[in-house]
Amino acid sequence: MSDLTNLTLSDAREKLRNKDITAVELAEAHIDAMQQTAGLNAFIFNTEEKAIEMAKASDVKLAKGEGGILEGIPVGVKDLFCTKDVRTTASSKILGDFTPTYESTVTANMWADGAVLLGKLNCDEFAMGSSNETSFFGPVVNPWQRQGDDTQLVPGGSSGGSAAAVAARACIAATATDTGGSIRQPAAFTGTVGMKPTYGRCSRWGTVAFASSLDQAGPITRTVRDAAIMLESMASYDVKDSTSVNVAVPAYEKTLTGDIKGLKIGIPKEFKVDGMPEEIQALWQQGIEWLKAAGAEIHDVSLPHTKYALPAYYIVAPAEASSNLARYDGVRYGLRVAGDNIDEQYANSRAEGFGEEVQRRILIGTYVLSAGYYDAYYKKAQRVRTLIKRDFDQAYEKVDLMLTPTTPTAAFGIGENIGDPLTMYLNDIFTVSVNMAGLPGISIPAGISANGLPLGLQLIGKPFDEETLFRAADVMEQAADFTALPQLMAK
Amino acid sequence: MSLIQGATGEWEIVLGLEIHAQITSQSKLMSGASTKFGAEPNSQVSLVDAAMPGMLPVVNEFCYEQAVLTGLGLNAEINLVSIFDRKNYFYPDLPQGYQISQFTDPIVGPGVVKIELPDGSFHDVGIERLHLEQDAGKSIHDLYPSQSCVDLNRSGVALMEIVSDPDMRTAEHAKLYVSKIRTILRYLGTCDGNMEQGSLRADVNVSVRRPGAELGTRCEIKNMNSIRNIGMAIEYEARRQVDIIEDGGTIAQETRLWDVAKGETRSMRSKEEAHDYRYFPDPDLLPVVLEQSWVDAIKARIPELPDAKHGRLMRQYGLNSYDANILIADPENADYFEIVAKGVDAKLAVNWVTGDLFGMLNKRGFTIETSPIKAEALGELVGLITDKTISNKIAKQVFEFMLETGDAPTKIVEEKGLKQVTDTGAIEKAVDEVIAANPDKVEQVKQKPKMAGWFVGQVMQATGGKANPQAVSDLIKAKLGLED
Incomplete structure (x- = not known):
């Protein structure tokens, strides 16, 4: 870890603008860090040459006092985002050596703002997973370890590569996506900040789809301020995505005033689930105290349909996925495993190309959409979704934000839960309802577990009110003063 | 006349049609790729049409206008809220693995079309619905011995599926109906109606029953692209069904194909083999909500039908x-x-x-x-x-x-000097000459006045056809003293 890789995005930006450092120096430092942390398996494709090239271009601009809000900032990109001329696989074997001829809107926005691409980040296959263990490229290792225990831990998922790389200082910031908690849960497991914006805030164009009505891109960073800067670049209205919403993107960083006096914070009582570990409960209470001390009002709110969110999610998301993943058929691109006829070719290609978890979800999704089951499953789940949304709407008549834990536990060991999908799915218990309602949510590192692992708290905002969310998250971040470093970094 | 005579009595044919009409539009339903006919294979394929990872559909507003215009032309209800659904199935010429269509909430609801029968009477055919959908690409199986080729130029082209009620009773009805729909679409400029190029195709549902009885089991004859063949296929299929029933058999619900060369329909797939399409609302697209004023503005553009x-x-x-x-x-x-x-x-x-x-x-x-x-x-x-x-x-x-x-x-x-001679002097001269040269005919014409036509012909010939035939006829009649 060098001084350069320990810079936050906003600090690096100042140093670049003041010409204390060059973008090339910054890129080179991070390329070194990527190599030193290669054992984490966070990056699956490095684009070192491209990074230096982009950094040089940034230096030219910076020298003239020009450049965008991410000028010269080295970032990692989750392999779900299509990157022009850079291999994109969604961490799946089925995409083979697929190399897009196009750039996703989110990453195109970032390149236009001057960001520098270090490489593509590992994730769960097609973003299906909560531990980054379903990747065709193997699991990502969390740079954090339990005190006095060298068990390798998962970084969470699906954006495990993004979270691990940011935590390990291998990149300053990373793009990620969140369908049921895939930004916030890994952020909580790695002591980073994970921001999932309102559905429709970032364009989905050019991002490999998992569940279209839930997928949303967002950043993973080391500070709330950095997340605000990243989102300002990533977000845009895009005519190529019919579900993107035409709302102006505010200058999020300007909303970090440190003032949350009078802000009404809701505490949803249904999130106090049975068997919640004592330390998670205590952390939540600590969060309440921090916000109170900063002048916010705390209110109990009720989201009565919360307990149905997870089961409904595991119907809606696989249903959409089963259809979205039909295009991976070995006909036009990616892996093709021949067969005696077209049906065999489909079966062979998809059996070999998709991993077990992806196959499981395709099967569940196909089942719940089938004739005779559609009403009982898919339609009912959509009704539940409407009720969940209504719960939030009603609660937001009384409060501005809600505070919950991000996850029910700290990071677990690689291989510990992989054989038990249901336990694995429970990781998303506090995050999925936010996706089901299309709301913005942010996880910030708020404490350390008894065995030395980071724990996160989640703030949930109103639709398209990321500003208030950032403002409160910034205040809580200062109160939490989370300075612990992953063991890997501290060594 | 409209009934089939079977060995055991009379049978009535019941017909319902699904017409697939390609919308006249420069670009496809969900992408900007061109729709021009006859281009090089795979030269009109956007990233969306090829279903590349991360690509998203965007509704072509012009296609929507065309569908609304068509609905209004069919005297049908326009649904102000309509929804795109995914119809899921695997086929190499269907890159997405689903067709974007409209299932529960189509753009156009019930309407009616009038056909004129040969005896001058009229017959109403109800329209159940019209919905928008994407066309598939084209699989080509005969270029290589062990491989098939796919041309995606048509993939994503906008189609209107016009579904009739089972209101037709004869092959003639069906032919007149298709012809009428085709004419209306051409008037509206929403489909060129070119059946040879596949711009207009029909699936024909055929069943038979005893007059007035419950509906029989239907068979669907797929992809008919000529009005003449539609007529022949219906005649064949109805007779086939009557023969089966009269022989004590039952009709199996199935999809059939018309074999033009053999002049018969044959089974393509049974109901059991039918796909479970797993329709669900396309999460990439929002419901389309129209303003009544927008519909009214289109209504004002309807040409004379x-x-x-x-x-x-x-x-x-x-x-x-x-x-x-x-x-x-x-x-x-x-x-x-x-x-x-x-x-x-x-x-x-x-x-x-x-x-x-x-x-x-x-x-x-x-x-x-x-x-x-x-x-x-x-x-x-x-x-x-x-x-x-x-x-x-x-x-x-x-x-x-x-x-x-x-x-x-x-x-x-x-x-060419072809002006008709109206100068009575010149005509009179020619008339006089013909009368003088044919005394025998003059005698005959007095007995048979109809022979005056012969004199007219002679005079016309003599004047090189330029004389006004009416004037010639009048003069001859006057000269020969014939009554009008």
């Missing part, structure tokens, strides 16, 4: 229903006729258009749009007949000259 035009042609030009029907079959025909008929005898004009002109176009392989004789020129020619500058017979010669030279009829008549 065939039924209205038929009535007006009869009223305005005194045409009979038969002639009017020929003219309205294609809006271009009627437009052509109305230019020709400007200021001339309308009956003469319709005869020239549907007779000489259509005959020539057929013979020479032209269409009304590519006709070498423009409507204005034909109108000028018919005008020359109307004002008696030339006779109808001379006009036919002029027509041939027009085809050869492209010259205006007035110029041809002038240059």
Whole structure:
């Protein structure tokens, strides 16, 4: 870890603008860090040459006092985002050596703002997973370890590569996506900040789809301020995505005033689930105290349909996925495993190309959409979704934000839960309802577990009110003063 | 007449049609790729049409307008809220693995179309719905022995599926219905109706029953692309079903194909083999919500439709229903006729258009749009007949000259000296000569006045056809003392 890789995005930006450092120096430092942390398996494709090239271009601009809000900032990109001329696989074997001829809107926005691409980040296959263990490229290792225990831990998922790389200082910031908690849960497991914006805030164009009505891109960073800067670049209205919403993107960083006096914070009582570990409960209470001390009002709110969110999610998301993943058929691109006829070719290609978890979800999704089951499953789940949304709407008549834990536990060991999908799915218990309602949510590192692992708290905002969310998250971040470093970094 | 005579009694055919009409549009339903027919394979394929990872559909607003316009033209209800669904199935020419269609909430609801039967009576065919959907690409199986090829040029092209109620009872009904829909679409400019190029195709649902009984089990004959074949396929299929039932069998619900070469339908897949399409609302697209004022603005653009035009042609030009029907079959025909008929005898004009002109176009392989004789020129020619500058017979010669030279009829008549002789002195001279030269005929005509026509013919011949036949006839009758 060098001084350069320990810079936050906003600090690096100042140093670049003041010409204390060059973008090339910054890129080179991070390329070194990527190599030193290669054992984490966070990056699956490095684009070192491209990074230096982009950094040089940034230096030219910076020298003239020009450049965008991410000028010269080295970032990692989750392999779900299509990157022009850079291999994109969604961490799946089925995409083979697929190399897009196009750039996703989110990453195109970032390149236009001057960001520098270090490489593509590992994730769960097609973003299906909560531990980054379903990747065709193997699991990502969390740079954090339990005190006095060298068990390798998962970084969470699906954006495990993004979270691990940011935590390990291998990149300053990373793009990620969140369908049921895939930004916030890994952020909580790695002591980073994970921001999932309102559905429709970032364009989905050019991002490999998992569940279209839930997928949303967002950043993973080391500070709330950095997340605000990243989102300002990533977000845009895009005519190529019919579900993107035409709302102006505010200058999020300007909303970090440190003032949350009078802000009404809701505490949803249904999130106090049975068997919640004592330390998670205590952390939540600590969060309440921090916000109170900063002048916010705390209110109990009720989201009565919360307990149905997870089961409904595991119907809606696989249903959409089963259809979205039909295009991976070995006909036009990616892996093709021949067969005696077209049906065999489909079966062979998809059996070999998709991993077990992806196959499981395709099967569940196909089942719940089938004739005779559609009403009982898919339609009912959509009704539940409407009720969940209504719960939030009603609660937001009384409060501005809600505070919950991000996850029910700290990071677990690689291989510990992989054989038990249901336990694995429970990781998303506090995050999925936010996706089901299309709301913005942010996880910030708020404490350390008894065995030395980071724990996160989640703030949930109103639709398209990321500003208030950032403002409160910034205040809580200062109160939490989370300075612990992953063991890997501290060594 | 509408019933089939079986060995055990009479049977009634029940028919319902699903017409797939390609929307006339520069670009596809969900992408900006071109829809031009006949391009190099896979040269009109966008990233969306090829279903590349991360690609998203965006509704082409013009296609939506076209569908609404069509719905209004079919006297149908426009649904202000409509939803796109995914119809999921695997096929190599379906890159997404699903077709974007409209299942529960189509853009157009119930409507009605009137067909005119040969006896002049009318029959109503209900329209159940019209929905938008994407066309698939094309699989080509005969280029290589062990591999198939896929052409995605058509992939994503906008189609309207027009679903009728089971309101037709004879093959004739179905043929007239398809023809009527085709005509309406062409009037509206929402589909070119070109069946050979596949712009208009029909799936025909056929069942038989005892007159007035419950509906029988239906079979669907897929992908018919000629009106004539639709008629033949229905006749064959209905007879096949009657034979099976009369032999004590039952009809299995299935999809069948019409084999043009063998003139028979054959099974394609049974109901058990039918796909479970797993329809669900496409999460990439929002429900389409229309303003009534937007629909009203489209309504204001509807051109005169065939039924209205038929009535007006009869009223305005005194045409009979038969002639009017020929003219309205294609809006271009009627437009052509109305230019020709400007200021001339309308009956003469319709005869020239549907007779000489259509005959020539057929013979020479032209269409009304590519006709070498423009409507204005034909109108000028018919005008020359109307004002008696030339006779109808001379006009036919002029027509041939027009085809050869492209010259205006007035110029041809002038240059070739074909002007009708109306100088009674010259005609009288010719009449006198014919009478003098044929004393025997003069005797005969006094017994048989109908023979006067022979004298007219002789005089016309003598004047090179330029004499006004009416004037010749009048003079002959006067000279020979014949009564009118």
